[in-house]
Structures are given as structure tokens and as C-alpha cells.
Amino acid sequence: MPNRLFRPRCARVHAGRTCLAGALLSLLPCALHAQTAETQAQPPPPSQQQSEAAKAPKRVVTLGEVVVTANRRSELSRDVPMHVDVVPAETLQQIGAHTLNDYVSYQPGVFFASQGGTGQGELVMRGVSTGNQTSPTVSLYIDDVPVGGSTVYAASATFLLDPVLLDLDRIEFLYGPQGTLYGAGSMGGLIKYVTRQPDTSTPSASVGFDISGTQHGGMNYSERATLNVPLKTDMAAMRISAVDEHAAGVYDAVGQEAKGGVDRTHTQGIRLQFEVDPIDKLTINLNGTAQRIAAGGLSMADYNLDGQPISGGPYNRSLNHLEPFTQTLQLYSLRVGYDFGWSTLNWISAYQDFTNHSVQDYPDGFLGLLNELGPELGLPFPLSNLYVDSTYDVHKSTQEIRLTSPKGDRFDWLAGLWLNREDVWQLYNLQGDNIGAPGQSFLITQYTSSRFEEYAGYGDLTWHITPMWDLTGGVRVSGDDQWLSNQEQGPVAGSPGGFRLSKHSSDTTGMISASYRPDTSHSYYLRASTGYRPGGLQAPLLSSIVGAVPAATDTFGSDKLQSYELGYKGSHLDGQLNIWADVYDIEWHNMQLFTYTLGNAIIQNAGDARVNGLEAQVSYTTGPWNFNVAGAYTYARTLDAHPDIGISKGAPLPYSARSTGTLSVRYQFQLAGYDAYVGAVERASSHRHAGFEGDVSDPDFNLPGFGLLDFNAGVALAHGMTVDVYLRNALNRRVAIGTLNAQAIDFLAALGGPMLVQQSTPRTMGVSFNVPFH
Numbered sequence: 001m002p003n004r005l006f007r008p009r010c011a012r013v014h015a016g017r018t019c020l021a022g023a024l025l026s027l028l029p030c031a032l033h034a035q036t037a038e039t040q041a042q043p044p045p046p047s048q049q050q051s052e053a054a055k056a057p058k059r060v061v062t063l064g065e066v067v068v069t070a071n072r073r074s075e076l077s078r079d080v081p082m083h084v085d086v087v088p089a090e091t092l093q094q095i096g097a098h099t100l101n102d103y104v105s106y107q108p109g110v111f112f113a114s115q116g117g118t119g120q121g122e123l124v125m126r127g128v129s130t131g132n133q134t135s136p137t138v139s140l141y142i143d144d145v146p147v148g149g150s151t152v153y154a155a156s157a158t159f160l161l162d163p164v165l166l167d168l169d170r171i172e173f174l175y176g177p178q179g180t181l182y183g184a185g186s187m188g189g190l191i192k193y194v195t196r197q198p199d200t201s202t203p204s205a206s207v208g209f210d211i212s213g214t215q216h217g218g219m220n221y222s223e224r225a226t227l228n229v230p231l232k233t234d235m236a237a238m239r240i241s242a243v244d245e246h247a248a249g250v251y252d253a254v255g256q257e258a259k260g261g262v263d264r265t266h267t268q269g270i271r272l273q274f275e276v277d278p279i280d281k282l283t284i285n286l287n288g289t290a291q292r293i294a295a296g297g298l299s300m301a302d303y304n305l306d307g308q309p310i311s312g313g314p315y316n317r318s319l320n321h322l323e324p325f326t327q328t329l330q331l332y333s334l335r336v337g338y339d340f341g342w343s344t345l346n347w348i349s350a351y352q353d354f355t356n357h358s359v360q361d362y363p364d365g366f367l368g369l370l371n372e373l374g375p376e377l378g379l380p381f382p383l384s385n386l387y388v389d390s391t392y393d394v395h396k397s398t399q400e401i402r403l404t405s406p407k408g409d410r411f412d413w414l415a416g417l418w419l420n421r422e423d424v425w426q427l428y429n430l431q432g433d434n435i436g437a438p439g440q441s442f443l444i445t446q447y448t449s450s451r452f453e454e455y456a457g458y459g460d461l462t463w464h465i466t467p468m469w470d471l472t473g474g475v476r477v478s479g480d481d482q483w484l485s486n487q488e489q490g491p492v493a494g495s496p497g498g499f500r501l502s503k504h505s506s507d508t509t510g511m512i513s514a515s516y517r518p519d520t521s522h523s524y525y526l527r528a529s530t531g532y533r534p535g536g537l538q539a540p541l542l543s544s545i546v547g548a549v550p551a552a553t554d555t556f557g558s559d560k561l562q563s564y565e566l567g568y569k570g571s572h573l574d575g576q577l578n579i580w581a582d583v584y585d586i587e588w589h590n591m592q593l594f595t596y597t598l599g600n601a602i603i604q605n606a607g608d609a610r611v612n613g614l615e616a617q618v619s620y621t622t623g624p625w626n627f628n629v630a631g632a633y634t635y636a637r638t639l640d641a642h643p644d645i646g647i648s649k650g651a652p653l654p655y656s657a658r659s660t661g662t663l664s665v666r667y668q669f670q671l672a673g674y675d676a677y678v679g680a681v682e683r684a685s686s687h688r689h690a691g692f693e694g695d696v697s698d699p700d701f702n703l704p705g706f707g708l709l710d711f712n713a714g715v716a717l718a719h720g721m722t723v724d725v726y727l728r729n730a731l732n733r734r735v736a737i738g739t740l741n742a743q744a745i746d747f748l749a750a751l752g753g754p755m756l757v758q759q760s761t762p763r764t765m766g767v768s769f770n771v772p773f774h
Contacts, residue, residue, distance in 0.1 A: 119325070130692075143192075154392055159354075332352070333351075411461065446488035474512075485501075507532050507560070513528070529562075556592060628663070637651060
């Protein structure tokens with residue numbers, strides 16, 4: 001009987017919705033961020049900012065002096081009426097941060113929910129998550145270009161780009177929905193990587209090296225280099241950067257494929273930029289970026305639902321087949337800027353090829369059950385292993401045309417058009433190696449193709465009512481067309497013969513904010529904004545063992561939220577004491593959720609949720625000392641009960657810790673005549689849930705609270721050379737920080753099989769060198 005199956009991780013929502021679990025069930029009846037301060041300075045033009053940033057010496061900057069692009073225009077962060085945080089690349093280098101998980105671990109209220117390791121996972125901000133997600137709730141940008149897929153067909157809630165620090169200037173964290181200026185998929189927030197731009201005036205170069213050792217792992221090392229060459233002074237320049245990173249594996253494979261450090265990871269990246277300024281008002285930037293991540297396996301270990309390791313050690317995984325993973329990105333963009341005087345035109349065209357290839361092994365219990373029922377499934381031979389081999393290839397073309405007015409006495413405005421086309425090709429094989437015969441047996445071979453075309457118009461208008469009061473309103477109107485086709489074959493194929501579906505939908509988002517600045521040291525704001533994720537298509541439900549499923553349709557709708565935020569940014573004691581704080585209320589409607597029935601997994605819009613929160617940061621500087629405290633309180637819960645899918649009213653949303661925070665101290669001094677520093681950071685979180693508490697078909701795993709202590713120190717030597725030493729997780733605390741949220745794994749865990757869990761990285765000590773040349 002045709003049947004749909006639970007999918008393992010990356011393949012969990014395939015067009016055909018088939019998975020081995022359902023087929024077997026059908027037969028069972030038969031058998032540190034920047035400190036806040038205010039300054040009276042106004043931002044210089046962007047080109048001047050870039051040139052000055054390249055020449056300026058290192059120093060501790062304050063929030064009021066930081067220029068951000070959160071609102072698609074360069075402005076001081078103190079003037080942005082929402083929570084924006086900025087982390088300079090130098091800070092990440094000083095603390096030994098090398099992956100996205102490292103970058104966000106110092107941001108209270110932000111989590112990286114790993115799906116296996118580098119390049120695999122989803123971002124969570126302000127608790128906006130359902131654990132097993134259909135598509136992202138946090139967008140990832142490199143400059144003005146979104147990276148990765150936008151829909152469930154691209155497994156975009158499983159794979160995301162994990163950028164190395166490739167010629168990075170800073171990371172901007174935008175909290176709360178950004179649907180008006182950034183579109184779909186930014187319901188919880190947005191993370192933007194802002195890169196360094198070519199300097200047409202001065203040649204420069206730098207080289208760097210990082211080496212560290214991880215307990216229970218081994219040696220990690222990386223090399224990086226950057227070269228900036230003016231091709232014609234003040235008119236044209238080329239900038240090229242490259243990085244090569246090797247991370248030692250921490251997790252060990254036991255069983256048939258015993259191997260130590262199975263999750264060793266090698267990341268390579270290169271970025272080439274050309275900038276041409278043929279006349280004063282025109283800037284042309286051509287950029288090409290390539291990155292490749294290759295990992296030997298998942299950074300996951302086998303645990304039971306009680307939180308105990310079950311394969312002989314806290315970092316052990318029982319494997320019958322190795323699980324290599326590769327992720328490649330090729331990103332090309334053309335940015336053209338022209339100053340008309342009355343407005344500036346920005347034309348941004350981009351193309352990317354984002355490919356993820358993964359292998360996931362099924363555990364012994366499932367393999368044994370398959371071999372027992374193999375003849376009834378039509379399998380000619382018993383199998384020595386069972387695994388999924390899948391490839392997702394996302395081709396994405398984006399086009400944005402934006403006009404931005406100069407800063408006016410009474411009005412500022414911005415207007416733009418947006419086009420996005422994503423083509424996804426997916427190959428999925430559920431297979432195993434035969435026992436007693438050469439070759440393999442294929443249970444399912446599936447080919448899926450999808451297209452997502454999005455088009456939108458957006459804009460905002462700011463009215464400077466008085467020198468102290470501003471009022472801003474914005475709106476975005478978008479539409480999308482989607483196509484989905486599938487062909488599959490095999491003894492447990494759920495949709496043999498395939499299908500073709502299409503869908504059209506439209507969405508509107510808006511934003512309004514009011515700002516009050518009584519002086520240059522204090523700012524208050526009130527903001528209301530909305531966000532959404534697009535709906536989509538799914539395979540027709542051909543059968544259900546337990547009868548009809550009323551919620552099963554070929555489509556599911558958009559889910560949307562409204563956010564209300566009240567905030568303050570202020571500087572006191574002549575800039576020594578800096579404070580920002582905000583409170584917010586988020587109302588999430590028609591959440592996209594996985595609904596589980598016996599042998600089937602569908603997506604439906606089911607119920608509402610609400611998130612209330614408080615975020616604050618206090619920074620105090622006195623003499624050589626700097627103290628910084630940041631924290632977030634997040635109360636995220638469901639508003640409706642769904643007994644059929646195991647969700648109760650008031651259940652905490654997955655990956656939403658009630659309390660998170662960081663406490664840091666830094667002391668600056670002179671060492672043999674050179675500027676030096678020492679610092680310490682404590683990052684802490686209360687417990688979280690990896691799923692919905694009480695969900696029996698998609699079991700929850702309790703992630704305990706933790707506190708991790710880091711130390712770092714450094715010195716700036718002659719000619720700009722810097723040496724930084726860091727010690728991460730100094731007390732070597734081991735705590736579960738994430739699980740592999742996948743239908744097949746969760747299903748097996750409910751039957752007593754292993755839950756795949758990621759532990760905090762053991763104590764790591766390293767040193768980083770950076771040498772500039774001018």
C-alpha cells in the first residue's frame with residue numbers, strides 16, 4: 001500500500017514524504033558585542049567610512065559611534081529604532097570564534113540549533129522556533145545578498161551557510177521581524193555579515209595564523225591572507241582574501257565503522273572583489289565568493305531521552321556507515337551605486353549555487369527490523385547497513401533596485417523592488433549494502449525539483465516632526481509562485497509515478513516606529529513590525545494507516561507574526577556608563593508545524609504562540625577597566641493545545657531559554673611599551689527544550705542550563721602585528737546544547753533508539769597571530 005515515511009534530518013520533508021519508518025509501521029500489524037554610548041558625531045559618507053576604517057588603529061568603539069546598515073542605509077546605531085547589536089571581526093578573532101555556533105553563543109537570546117555540525121543547523125532569535133522547522137525564521141545575509149534557500153524544498157531549515165571570517169568587518173544582529181525591508185524568513189530577526197571593501201587609495205595586505213588544541217579532539221589550525229591593490233589611485237582597486245581552516249574531530253565512531261575524530265572538518269574560502277569609481281557619483285563593485293566545508297561526520301553522540309550516553313562514551317556514535325558531509329557555495333554579485341543628488345540608486349544583482357551533500361546512517365535497531373521484514377518489502381538480500389544519501393542543489397538569482405533619499409530636515413524615504421528565483425534539485429536515496437552479495441539495495445530513489453519565484457515592492461518614509469521626534473512607516477507587498485514535481489521509485493516509494501503541483505500566494509508586511517531623542521545622549525523608541533514565512537506545497541497524501549487525515553492537503557499557508565517593541569539607548573557619566581534596554585511582545589499566528597500520524601508526516605498551519613521578552617545591556621568603563629553585562633528574558637509558549645500532535649497549551653517553544661546572559665570584564669595595560677589586554681567572559685543559559693514538551697511522536701529532549709567561562713589576552717606589537725591567546729570553556733564543562741531534530745531520529749528515540757545530541761566543545765586553548773603590511 002502506498003505510504004509516506006518519516007525522513008532523516010536533511011531529507012525530512014521531501015516532496016514524496018516517504019520514509020522507512022512509515023513503511024515498516026504499515027507492515028507491523030502484519031508482523032561580546034560593542035558597548036553602548038552616545039556621541040554627537042554624524043556618520044561620514046560610506047566610501048569615506050570604508051577608507052577611514054581601513055586606516056584607523058584598533059580601539060574599543062561604542063554603540064553610538066558604530067555605523068550600521070540595518071535599515072538599508074548607513075546610520076549610527078543609536079539612531080536605529082530597534083535592537084541592533086554589532087560584533088567586530090577583531091573581537092571574534094580574539095576570543096577564538098570560528099563557526100556560526102561560536103559567533104552567536106555570546107548573544108543573549110540567540111541560539112544555533114545544530115543539525116549535525118558546521119553548515120548544518122538553524123538560527124533562533126527571540127524564541128521564534130518550532131524545533132523541527134519547515135523553513136528558517138532568521139535570515140542570513142552577506143552584505144546586501146541573502147544566502148541559502150528560502151523554502152522547505154531546499155531543506156533551508158537544515159542547511160545554512162556557516163561563513164568563515166573571510167575579510168569580515170563586522171556582524172550585525174537585527175532582533176525582531178524584518179519583513180518590511182528584508183522580506184520572507186526574517187520573522188525572528190536577521191544576521192548580516194558586512195565585509196571589508198576594496199580601498200582605491202592605499203595598497204595593503206595581511207596574513208594570519210591560528211593554532212589551538214581541543215581536549216578529546218586534537219590540533220586545530222587555520223591560515224588567512226588578504227591583499228588590497230589599487231589598480232588606479234582613487235578610481236579602481238582589487239581585493240582578494242583566502243582562508244583555510246582545519247578543525248579536529250571531537251566525536252568518535254564505534255561499531256562497524258569505528259573511527260576516532262569522525263567529525264573532522266576542513267573549510268576553505270576565497271573572496272575576490274573589484275571596485276571601480278569612474279566618476280565621483282558612480283561606484284561599481286563586482287564580487288565573487290567561494291566556500292567549501294568538508295566534514296567526516298556529524299558532531300553528534302548517542303543518548304537516551306533521560307540524557308545518558310548509550311554508546312560507551314559522551315562523544316560516541318554507533319555507526320554502520322560513515323556520514324561524510326560537504327557544503328559548497330559560489331556567490332557572485334554586482335553592486336552599482338549612483339548618486340543623483342536627490343537620491344542614491346543601488347542596483348544589486350546576485351547569483352549563487354549552494355549545494356549540500358550528506359549521508360546519514362540508521363541505527364542498529366532499525367536495521368534489524370528492516371532485515372526481519374525485508375522479504376515483505378521486496379528486498380532480495382539482507383543489509384549490513386542502512387543509510388540516506390542526499391544532495392540538495394539550490395540555484396538562486398536575486399535582483400534588487402533601491403532608491404534612498406539623503407538625510408533631510410523634514411523627510412527621508414526609501415523605495416525598492418525585489419525579485420528572487422530559486423531552483424532546487426534534490427536527489428534522495430535510501431539504501432544499504434547487501435550481505436552475501438555484491439552491490440547495494442535501494443529502498444527509495446527520489447528526484448525532486450522545485451521553483452520559488454518571489455517579487456515584491458517595498459518602501460519606508462521617515463518624518464522628522466521636530467528635531468527630537470521622528471515617525472517612520474513602511475510596507476512591503478510581495479507575491480510568489482511555486483512549482484513542485486517529484487519522481488520516485490523503489491519498494492517503499494510513497495508516490496510512485498510522481499506528481500506535479502503549483503501554487504500562487506501573496507503577503508503584506510508593515511512597520512511603524514516612533515523615536516524620541518531629547519539630546520545626543522538619550523534615545524527612546526516604539527516599534528511595531530510584522531514578518532512571515534511563505535506557505536508551500538507538499539505531496540498528495542495517498543493513504544493513511546489510521547484512516548483519513550482531515551488536515552492533510554497539498555498546500556500549507558504562510559505563518560505570520562506581529563511584534564511590538566519599546567526601547568531605550570542612553571549614555572551617562574560622560575560616556576562611562578552606557579545602557580540599552582527593550583521589552584517586546586510577539587504574537588505568532590498559524591504556525592507551520594509538522595503533524596505526525598502513523599506512517600505519515602505532513603505540514604499544517606496549527607495554532608498560535610506568543611513571546612514576551614526583555615533584553616538589556618549595561619557597559620561601564622573606568623580607566624583601564626571595562627565591564628559589560630548583557631541579558632535576555634524570553635517567555636515563549638503556545639496558546640493552543642493540539643492533542644493529536646502532542647502539543648499542550650502553554651508548552652515552551654523549542655530552543656527558547658527563559659534566561660540567557662553574558663558577563664565580561666577587560667583590563668587594558670602596557671606590556672613592555674605595547675598596548676595589551678586581558679579579559680574574561682561568562683556565558684550562561686537556563687534550560688531549554690529541543691522539541692515540544694509532552695510530544696510523544698516527536699519526543700522532546702531536555703537541554704540543561706549551563707555556564708561556560710572563557711579567558712583571553714593579547715598584545716599589539718610594532719607595525720600593527722597582534723597576538724591573541726584564548727581559552728574557551730576553561731572549566732571543561734560538558735553540557736548538551738542541541739539535538740538533531742529529524743523525524744526519523746525522533747521517531748526511533750520514541751521507540752527506545754538513540755537521540756543524537758551535540759555536547760559543548762571541550763576546553764580549547766589557542767593563539768592567533770595577525771600581521772598587516774602597508
